[in-house]
Amino acid sequence: MTSARPDVLTIGAGVSGLTTAVRLAEAGIRVHVRALRRPEQTTSAAAGAIWDPIYANHPLVLSWSTRSYDVFRAMVRAGRPEVRLVPGVEASRRRIPSPAWAHDLPGFRECAAAELPDGFASGWRYTAPIIDMPPYLAYLERRLVAAGGTLELGHVSSLDGDLAPVVVNCSGVGARELVPDPEVEPIRGQLVAVRNPGVDEFFAEHTEELEEMTYLLPQGDVLLLGGNADKGQSDPEPDAEVAAGIIARCAGIVPAIAAAPVLGHRTGIRPQRPEIRLEHVNLGGRHVVHNYGHSGAGVSLSWGCADSVLEIVRELL
Structure with missing residues (x-):
């Protein structure tokens, strides 16, 4: 872990975990990411990553995906090579x-x-938008570090420990065992x-x-x-x-x-998952914010979901 205790521990370094961590860190929150694999070794790195909101279920899918579309379009306007329209x-x-x-x-x-x-x-x-995922994930990691966030490789076997004031669970398919959540x-x-x-x-x-x-x-x-x-x-x-x-x-x-x-x-x-899980759970004074179950739409929903997590975390902190 980092020398200073973070405000938030984010589990997972795929597109959901990194985007969420970037959003939190750039809002001034101390964020540490722990993941089993480097970003370039995650499922997100293998994605074709065309923006398309249809392969996930949640009442907020369209608003989340619209937010992500706007971010990707802004990246193109700014000349970022990782995204094309x-x-x-x-x-x-x-x-x-x-x-x-x-x-x-x-x-x-x-x-x-x-x-x-x-x-x-x-x-x-x-x-x-079509996103070139390996360089895009590297870009997100650079943004995280520039905002003061940190990333380490490591295993989180349980959500029961005193990991941080707030834990954000972006473990993807790993949530099946970690939560555990058999719906994944x-x-x-x-x-x-x-x-x-x-x-x-x-x-x-x-x-x-x-x-x-x-x-x-x-x-x-x-x-x-x-x-x-x-x-x-x-x-x-x-x-x-x-x-x-x-x-x-x-x-x-x-x-x-x-x-x-x-x-x-x-x-x-x-x-x-039958429906994306994005919600706060109070585990007896320990706070977990779940953000997983995006199926084939993780990239398309990433920035919108990160905004929703930020809203929850701000209230908790």
């Missing part, structure tokens, strides 16, 4: 109306049938990184739940291909058969992908 298409294999949240995004319009790939029945265009379910996601054959717009398949889907996320010279959702799987090793299926599906959208050199594979364990 990218136009593209989200499409469904069923004929469905476009979601209401999409209508307020820059460049929104409905797609004509001729604009959609084979097998897709409806779609809409808009511009969304691991879902393994997998991406394939290929050399970009010239794709400059995203394509994202719209599904109501995390499942096998097709998406292409351009990040300069790299194109991220996805994706899948293996429920109940916590093994981080990439599956060659899953990777081949991802490449084949994406090549159905952009044929040049079939010949694109593979640069690497990414896997991460998403923390699926």
Whole structure:
């Protein structure tokens, strides 16, 4: 731990933990982050990270995601290289109306049938942030340190100890054992990184739940291909058969992908939960603020959730 006792101990150094810690530290609160893994080794580092608010459930999802969108857009305006605003298409294999949240995004319009790939029945265009996660997490860590926060590797086995006046639990799928919370379910996601054959717009398949889907996320010279959702799987090793299926599906959208050199594979364990848990729990004078269960929308909700945690912590301190 740090030499001076922190006001807040944040558990977890993924995007939720780091963003929350940055928000607290920049508000003048002494914050220490403890995590099992460095930020670049977390599930967040493996995320494709296109802003999309649909893969999590909570009454505040839209307000949280809107706040994050505004932060990412401001980063682009400030010239931050970790975030891009990218136009593209989200499409469904069923004929469905476009979601209401999409209508307020820059460049929104409905797609004509001729604009959609084979097998897709409806779609809409808009511009969304795409975040290059490994350098973005490094950027968040630098902001944390600049604001006086600290980070160390270590294991928190229980929330029962006298860890700090306030503990913020951003342990992701680890909350299943730490809390314990049996409602948290691991879902393994997998991406394939290929050399970009010239794709400059995203394509994202719209599904109501995390499942096998097709998406292409351009990040300069790299194109991220996805994706899948293996429920109940916590093994981080990439599956060659899953990777081949991802490449084949994406090549159905952009044929040049079939010949694109593979640069690497990414896997991460998403923390699926029926509803995001963001709440304060008083454990007999010890205060825990939970912020986990974001499923596939951790990046999209990160800044909005961090704001809500800050509001709670300010009241407690």
